[in-house]
Amino acid sequence: MTALPAPHRRRPKYGRYLAWLVLAIILAIALLPIWVMVSTALTYPKDLFDSNVSLIPRGASFFNFARVLGIVSANASHAAGGSGASINFALALRNTVLYAGVIVIVQTLLSAMAAYPLARMRFFGRDFLFYLFISALMIPQIVLFIPNFILIRQLGWINTFAGLIAPTVLFSPFSVFFLRQFFLALPKEIEESARLDGASHFTIFWRLVLPISWPPIATLILLNSILMWNDFFWPFLVGRNSQTRLLTTVLQFFQTQTPNGVPDWTGLMAGSTLASIPVLILLVVLGRRVVQSIQFSGLK
Amino acid sequence: MSEPVVPPSPAAQVIQPRAASHARRPPPLGRDFGPAMLFILPALIGFAVFFLYPAIRAVIVSFTSWNLLNPPQNVGFHNYQHALTSPHFWHALWVTVLYVLYNIPIQTVLALLVAILIHRTTKSVLIRALILVPYLLSSVVAGLLWLWMLNPVLGILNAIIAHLGFGHQAFFGSPQQALASVAAVNIWQFLGFNAILIFAGLQSIPAEIYEAAAIDGAGELTLFGRITLPLLRPVLVFVLVTSIVGSFQIFATITVTTQGGPANATNVIVWYIYQNAFQFLKMGYATATSLILFVLLLFFTILQFRLLRGGESDL
Structure with missing residues (x-):
């Protein structure tokens, strides 16, 4: 807030509030899908079809992670409402x-x-x-x-x-x-x-x-x-x-692989979450470094 | 630019190595030829076998009819002739251009807006890191995630639309909406990335220039039009060209969302080439069409060099 050139400092305050508001909306659009991914991954397969669509997961079940990692057998996964496709x-x-x-x-x-x-x-x-x-x-x-x-x-x-x-x-x-x-x-x-x-x-x-x-x-x-x-x-x-x-x-x-005729959404989102966790950890641990590397990549 | 093909960057002015100050006449191949070759050899092998050789082979294969099972038959220019007279090829090219037109203007304008907003409001790395999250995901994950959110029956977006009192939308299932839906996924994924590149460009503009102009009485719009945009030109050209070249080659998102459908509405050029090569085993025709795409994209790369040459004295 201090390094702004002179003309901007004189601008009325509400301009700044508007800027933050627009930024907040864009950040929400960028991040809400990630929340949907994780929240679907945590939903028990059968609950996905029983309940109305919601942003809040129906209980936090790690069942989907267990079955895409092959810890739960394909039959048990199928019985619970997953596609039953064997995936490792x-x-x-x-x-x-x-x-x-x-x-x-x-x-x-x-x-x-x-x-x-x-x-x-x-x-x-x-x-x-x-x-x-x-x-x-x-x-x-x-x-x-x-x-x-x-x-x-x-x-x-x-x-x-x-x-x-x-x-x-x-x-x-x-x-x-x-x-x-x-x-x-x-x-x-x-x-x-x-x-x-x-x-x-x-x-x-x-x-x-x-x-x-x-x-x-x-x-x-x-x-x-x-x-x-x-x-x-x-x-x-x-x-x-x-x-x-x-x-x-x-x-x-x-x-x-859709033996039931419909994609196994909870399984797919659990797999997507697993695939994304390492890069997201990278961002959490090396956030500044990642941001600077990407900024640098365009300016060489 | 979902694919890791990165054309040389804006500021990529190739610096010439300093001439070594040696009075003695060097040997014919240069005094360091032997050791230099040892350093370069592994990369040179990789380049020769997996870049140079396939590039030459692509041209050779493009003059044949070959299904990988029987020996290739020489057919001269037939594949090129066939492509340029095929309504399917032109349809694929048209769909691709349409996709680029959906994608690029919105993405670039929004990225510029986000970059300016961040530059004006905060130095926080956290905000920049958060806006980059979609870029860090695979295009496969982004595609699946949006396929799920835009699901006609269970998707969250249709729930919101229904809540607002509108009818269900088919999105990826509708020939009218599918291509725009794919474009939306990619705008979502690459907006933050492009915004961060533009932000880096904004940071490199010295504040004194703005101060001097403001003392001369320049208004907000004048500052933007006369200072910000011209000085951002190298970064903007880079962002535009890489996004356009990348968008022309969209593939992963198509594979997981629409597979070229419905009714060929998203049959973009790389999907078309992929199908011809790996599903119909028409290697000759597929390489010929891929080389036509190469010539088309070369135009943008040359344009980038042209636009940047005059742009160096701006700062």
Whole structure:
């Protein structure tokens, strides 16, 4: 309230109240659906059809969470009014942790390794290689997905973890671009004194450059973790059996399993809540960092 | 921009590396060629195998008729010809453009409004974190959640509408309302994200500029039109182009809500390509249509570079 420029301070007070009111309405619209999701997830399956629609859950039952995690048998779930489709969210949760974890860690490290010489070394074809790399940003996903699917199929990697991670684990044009911009801004003296001491390129990168580049790397890890946790299209094409489904694809699959003719809404919302809890925890724990990373992503 | 395809950002002026100050003539490939290649090699393999090779292969496959089971047959330009004369292709493209038109203006104007409101009222990170919550969810979760809330029988929105005395709405089940419903889901999901990007742009405008203009007697609207908007141009162009390019590629939300229906009302271009490739196994036709989409989107990326080139001296 203090840093406002002069003309705004003189504005009448009710303008501020109006601004807060509009903001409050928009925040309510942003957040109420989350409440509906959690509240439906906590509703006992049969109660969903018996009662009038309400914002307040009919009692807080963790039954839906238990049955989507496979703790309750499919028959018991069916008897209670669920779809009875057998779904293993626990496995999908593990798969998603592995998928997002491996891709984010390996891809960030390899992107940093690629970005470093592109920013700090002199060699033939450097700038050509850089522009070639970032030109990949302009290609729509679907253009690459079809030939990549054909390749993964020829390799026999459909429904394998290797097939899921292969196209993204080694290279990300955005990560290379993002880190190169940061490495360019580092002072030249960093390497020069280390070179005089006889340090190798790898030592300089590992011992000097990576440690001082932690803030942008953390930003990148955060942004990519959110993207990979929520990734859908490629896993939907390649991970199509119960062993290789992720949270997003298992939710989509669960939705299509409707033995009763209607989707299992309480189960779906319990699964959706489970899939969202990790990112929401991330926001609670690292709120400021998440906000700043996203702000930063548009301003590079 | 639900898909993680991010075109270069506004301020993405590619900084040129400083020339190293070396008096001695470097070897032909540069003194660091060997070590540089070792650093780059893993990423280069990933790029070559999963970006460059498939990009070239897409072009090759687009000239064939191929169902993955029999060997591909060369058909020349037939797939392109077929696409450009197919009413289904044009329908998919039209639905996509309509979707972008529903989505982008409302989303951008609201995001600008929210950014300005936050900038004027509070420095609280909490407010910014809360407004970002929908963005952090998967498009699958957002789609399912809204499918549930807009359910014709049990959905909470229909309960509210009934309470207000209006009739039940089919939303995703209605050919007239389905596309707008999908757009509503995406506006809900990405409004906060775009608002935060614009907010960051607002923060980067020095307060002294406003103070100087206010001393000259500029009013509220003049300040907005003459200072805020022009200085926000790089961020706005970035937000607009990424949202448009992302909206053109909407897929996950469609998969869980409408699957292109009802009556093809939400059969957007990527869903159309997906069906041709993975349900009808027409690999040649699907890659040809995907490359047409690529050329179309390239136009927006070039437009972004054009619009940004003149915009650097603004601040």
